[in-house]
Amino acid sequence: xxxxxxxxxxxxxxxLYNNQKHGFxxxxxxxxxxxxxxxxxxxxxxSRVINGKSGVNNAxxxxxxxxxxENNYVPNEAARILVNQxxxxxxxxxxxxxxxxxxxxxxxxxxxxxKNGYNGMIINAGYDAxxxxxxxxxxxxxxxxxVVLMGSVFQNRDTEKAVRQYLPEIPIIMINGQLDIPNCYxxxxxxxxxxxxxxxxxxxxxxxxxxxxxNAPTPSNLLKQNGFSEGIAAQRKNGVRGWIYKxxxxxxxxxxYEAMQRALLEHPDVDAVIxxxxxxxxxxxxxxxxxxxxxxxxxxxxGVDNSIYGQICYPRLTSLDNQIFSSCVIxxxxxxxxxxxxxxARCVSMQTVLVxxxxx
Amino acid sequence: xxxxxxxxxxxxxxxLYNNQKHGFxxxxxxxxxxxxxxxxxxxxxxSRVINGKSGVNNAxxxxxxxxxxENNYVPNEAARILVNQxxxxxxxxxxxxxxxxxxxxxxxxxxxxxKNGYNGMIINAGYDAxxxxxxxxxxxxxxxxxVVLMGSVFQNRDTEKAVRQYLPEIPIIMINGQLDIPNCYxxxxxxxxxxxxxxxxxxxxxxxxxxxxxNAPTPSNLLKQNGFSEGIAAQRKNGVRGWIYKxxxxxxxxxxYEAMQRALLEHPDVDAVIxxxxxxxxxxxxxxxxxxxxxxxxxxxxGVDNSIYGQICYPRLTSLDNQIFSSCVIxxxxxxxxxxxxxxARCVSMQTVLVxxxxx
DNA sequence: AATTGTTATGAAATCGATTGCAATATGTTC
DNA sequence: GAACATATTGCAATCGATTTCATAACAATT
Numbered sequence: 001x002x003x004x005x006x007x008x009x010x011x012x013x014x015x016l017y018n019n020q021k022h023g024f025x026x027x028x029x030x031x032x033x034x035x036x037x038x039x040x041x042x043x044x045x046x047s048r049v050i051n052g053k054s055g056v057n058n059a060x061x062x063x064x065x066x067x068x069x070e071n072n073y074v075p076n077e078a079a080r081i082l083v084n085q086x087x088x089x090x091x092x093x094x095x096x097x098x099x100x101x102x103x104x105x106x107x108x109x110x111x112x113x114x115k116n117g118y119n120g121m122i123i124n125a126g127y128d129a130x131x132x133x134x135x136x137x138x139x140x141x142x143x144x145x146x147v148v149l150m151g152s153v154f155q156n157r158d159t160e161k162a163v164r165q166y167l168p169e170i171p172i173i174m175i176n177g178q179l180d181i182p183n184c185y186x187x188x189x190x191x192x193x194x195x196x197x198x199x200x201x202x203x204x205x206x207x208x209x210x211x212x213x214x215n216a217p218t219p220s221n222l223l224k225q226n227g228f229s230e231g232i233a234a235q236r237k238n239g240v241r242g243w244i245y246k247x248x249x250x251x252x253x254x255x256x257y258e259a260m261q262r263a264l265l266e267h268p269d270v271d272a273v274i275x276x277x278x279x280x281x282x283x284x285x286x287x288x289x290x291x292x293x294x295x296x297x298x299x300x301x302x303g304v305d306n307s308i309y310g311q312i313c314y315p316r317l318t319s320l321d322n323q324i325f326s327s328c329v330i331x332x333x334x335x336x337x338x339x340x341x342x343x344x345a346r347c348v349s350m351q352t353v354l355v356x357x358x359x360x
Numbered sequence: 361x362x363x364x365x366x367x368x369x370x371x372x373x374x375x376l377y378n379n380q381k382h383g384f385x386x387x388x389x390x391x392x393x394x395x396x397x398x399x400x401x402x403x404x405x406x407s408r409v410i411n412g413k414s415g416v417n418n419a420x421x422x423x424x425x426x427x428x429x430e431n432n433y434v435p436n437e438a439a440r441i442l443v444n445q446x447x448x449x450x451x452x453x454x455x456x457x458x459x460x461x462x463x464x465x466x467x468x469x470x471x472x473x474x475k476n477g478y479n480g481m482i483i484n485a486g487y488d489a490x491x492x493x494x495x496x497x498x499x500x501x502x503x504x505x506x507v508v509l510m511g512s513v514f515q516n517r518d519t520e521k522a523v524r525q526y527l528p529e530i531p532i533i534m535i536n537g538q539l540d541i542p543n544c545y546x547x548x549x550x551x552x553x554x555x556x557x558x559x560x561x562x563x564x565x566x567x568x569x570x571x572x573x574x575n576a577p578t579p580s581n582l583l584k585q586n587g588f589s590e591g592i593a594a595q596r597k598n599g600v601r602g603w604i605y606k607x608x609x610x611x612x613x614x615x616x617y618e619a620m621q622r623a624l625l626e627h628p629d630v631d632a633v634i635x636x637x638x639x640x641x642x643x644x645x646x647x648x649x650x651x652x653x654x655x656x657x658x659x660x661x662x663g664v665d666n667s668i669y670g671q672i673c674y675p676r677l678t679s680l681d682n683q684i685f686s687s688c689v690i691x692x693x694x695x696x697x698x699x700x701x702x703x704x705a706r707c708v709s710m711q712t713v714l715v716x717x718x719x720x
Numbered sequence: 721a722a723t724t725g726t727t728a729t730g731a732a733a734t735c736g737a738t739t740g741c742a743a744t745a746t747g748t749t750c
Numbered sequence: 751g752a753a754c755a756t757a758t759t760g761c762a763a764t765c766g767a768t769t770t771c772a773t774a775a776c777a778a779t780t
Binding site: 028029072074075076077078079081082087096097098100103104106107110111119121122124137138140141142143165166168169253279282285286289290308309311312313314316 | 388389432434435436437438439441442447456457458460463464466467470471479481482484497498500501502503525526528529613639642645646649650668669671672673674676
C-alpha cells in the first residue's frame with residue numbers, strides 16, 4: 001500500500017488560494033479555473049479537453065485529463081445550460097406520480113431519453129389547472145426542450161392554454177391523447193376499438209348481459225365508453241344488452257366494488273363486466289366474490305391496462321393491454337426526432353391486445 | 361371585448377432588435393434586459409422588482425410589474441442558480457420508480473419540499489453501483505443541495521463511496537436505513553419489532569406453525585427476518601414453530617406464490633404466513649386459494665407495507681404499516697432543518713402499526 | 721442657502737463554462 | 751534560411767440574473 005498517496009493538486013490549490021477571482025469561493029467544488037491553474041494552462045484548454053474537442057496537444061490533454069480525474073471534477077450544469085442555450089432536459093408531466101401505470105410510462109420515457117443524452121424530469125402536476133400552470137412555469141424556468149404529457153387527463157383546454165402561455169414553440173408529446181396546438185405529437189391507444197372487440201369477444205363466448213363500469217370522465221374513459229356502446233349496438237342483433245355504471249371517486253377500488261353491487265342489484269342476470277381500468281375491475285371482482293358469484297362461470301370480468309393489479313386478483317384478471325411500453329418508446333422517439341430537427345409522425349396509433357387470464 | 365389588445369411591448373422590441381447585445385438571441389424567451397428596455401429602466405431595477413426588494417420607486421415598480429406580466433416573463437433558472445450559488449433543488453433517489461411504495465414516499469417528500477420552495481428531482485438509480493454513481497454524478501452536476509435515498513436498498517458500501525465521491529458535504533436523508541457518513545440523517549421504521557409483534561399476535565390467536573416468506577436480502581428485509589426469528593424464539597415456550605422461505609427474484613408476486621407452494625409441501629400443517637412485503641403475500645394467498653385452503657380459518661396471512669396491493673387481495677390482506685407517509689414528512693423536515701442551518705435529529709424511529717383486515 | 725440624510729437608479733462585476741479570434745510556436749517546403 | 755502552413759494556446763466576450771457601489775435626485779434640517 002502507498003504511504004503518501006498523492007493529494008489532488010487542484011484541491012490543495014483550492015484550499016490555499018481561497019479568495020481569488022474565479023471560483024475560489026466556499027465549498028470544495030472545483031471550476032475549470034481551478035483545474036487550469038493546477039495544470040498550468042488556460043481554462044479554454046480545460047474546456048476543450050472536457051468536451052473532447054481537438055486543438056489540444058496530446059501531452060497537455062493527458063495531463064489535464066489526469067488532474068480532472070484526480071480531483072473528481074464535475075462541470076456545473078447551470079453554467080453549461082446558460083452558455084450553451086440548451087438544457088438537454090425534458091419534462092414528464094404526470095397528474096399523480098402515485099399512479100403506477102403512468103409511472104411505468106415515465107420510466108420508459110426517461111430511460112429512452114437517457115440513452116440519447118437527455119434528462120427527464122418527472123413532475124407531479126395534479127389534476128387542476130392551477131397545479132398544471134405552476135408545473136409548466138417551473139419547466140419553462142428550467143428551459144426544458146420538450147414535454148411529455150402522460151395520459152389523457154391532460155387533453156383539455158386548460159392544458160392547451162398553459163402550454164401556449166408557458167411553453168410556446170416547445171415540442172409536446174402526448175401519450176394517449178391529442179392537443180390542438182402546434183408542435184404537439186401524440187401516440188394514441190385504440191382503446192375504443194379495443195373495448196369494442198371486448199364486447200365482441202364476450203358475445204362470442206355467449207355472454208348476453210354486459211355491464212360497463214367507468215370512473216372519472218377523462219377523454220380516454222369517454223372513448224372507451226363509446227367503444228362499449230358501439231359494441232353493444234353491434235351485438236344487439238345477437239340479443240346482447242348492456243348497461244353503463246359510473247362511479248367518479250378517487251378510490252377506484254371502492255368505486256368498482258360499489259358499482260358492481262349496484263349492477264347486481266339492478267340486473268341480477270348480468271353475466272359479464274368490462275371495467276375502464278384494472279383497479280375498478282379488482283373492486284368489482286371483490287363484490288362478486290363476496291356474493292359468492294362464480295367468476296368466470298357465472299360472470300366474466302375484463303379490465304384495462306394489464307397492470308400488476310390484475311395479476312394480484314384471484315382469479316387473475318383478463319385485461320385489455322394498451323401497450324404503455326411501446327407507446328412511450330414511440331413517444332420518446334417522436335420527441336428525439338423533433339429535437340434533432342426531423343419531422344416525426346403527428347400521431348401514431350397503437351393497437352390494443354386482450355390478455356386472457358382467468359376471469360373470462 | 362377589446363378591439364386592439366395592447367401587444368406586449370417587450371415582445372415587439374424583441375422582434376425589432378433581434379441581434380443586439382444581451383439576450384436578443386433566438387426564440388421568444390425574454391430576459392430582464394428586454395423587460396428593462398421596454399420599461400426604460402436598467403436591468404437592476406427589473407431584478408429588484410422581480411425579487412420583491414426595496415429600493416424602487418412605486419410608480420416604476422408598477423410599470424415594470426405590468427410589463428413583466430404582459431409579456432409573461434419567466435426568469436432563467438440556470439442564470440439564477442449560477443449567480444445565487446444555490447439550486448434549491450434536492451434529489452430523490454429511487455432504485456426503481458415503478459415501485460409503488462417508494463413512489464408514494466417520493467410524492468410526500470416532493471410535496472413537503474415544494475411547500476418550502478425546493479424542487480425535488482426524482483431519479484431512477486437502478487439497483488447496481490454503476491447506476492447509482494451515474495445518478496449521483498448527475499445530481500452533483502445539477503448542484504443539488506440535498507439528497508433523499510428512498511429505501512434500505514441504498515444502505516451499503518457502494519452508496520457510501522458514491523456519496524463521498526460525488527456529494528461530499530451535502531446532507532443525505534435516508535428513509536428506512538442508515539449510512540456511516542457525515543451529514544446523513546435517517547428515519548427508521550421499526551420493522552424488526554413490528555414483525556416480532558406480528559408473531560406474537562399470531563401466537564396469541566392460537567397459530568403454532570408459522571412460515572416467513574422473504575425476497576431480496578436488503579437490510580430492511582434482513583431486519584424483518586431477524587424480527588421473525590426472535591419472535592419465534594420468544595414463542596417457543598408456547599409450542600410455536602417457524603420456517604423461513606426465501607425467493608430472491610424480481611417478480612415478487614410469483615416469488616410469494618412459489619414459496620408458499622414449497623411451504624405447503626414441506627409443512628402441510630402451517631397455519632400462518634408472514635411475508636416481507638405485500639406483493640409476496642398476494643402471491644402466497646394465490647397459492648393457498650388455489651389449493652382451496654381456507655384463509656384465514658386454516659391459514660392466516662400478514663404482509664408488510666399496507667399498500668393498495670393488500671386491498672386488492674380477496675380476502676383483503678392484514679398488513680404491517682411502516683408509516684411511509686410520516687417517515688417521509690419527517691425526513692423532509694430533517695432535510696429542511698439542516699438546509700436552514702439547524703441541527704436535525706440524527707435518526708428518528710417510527711413505530712409500525714398492524715392493520716387488521718380479513719386474512720387474520 | 722448650505723449641509724446632511726434619504727431614496728432612486730444604473731454601471732459594472734460576478735457566477736462557471738464555451739468559443740471565436742488573435743497570437744505564438746512548431747513544422748514544412750523550396 | 752526565408753516564407754508559408756499548421757498546430758497550440760490563451761484572451762476576452764458571452765449566456766441571464768443578482769448585487770455592490772457610486773452617483774443623482776430630492777427632501778429635511780439648521
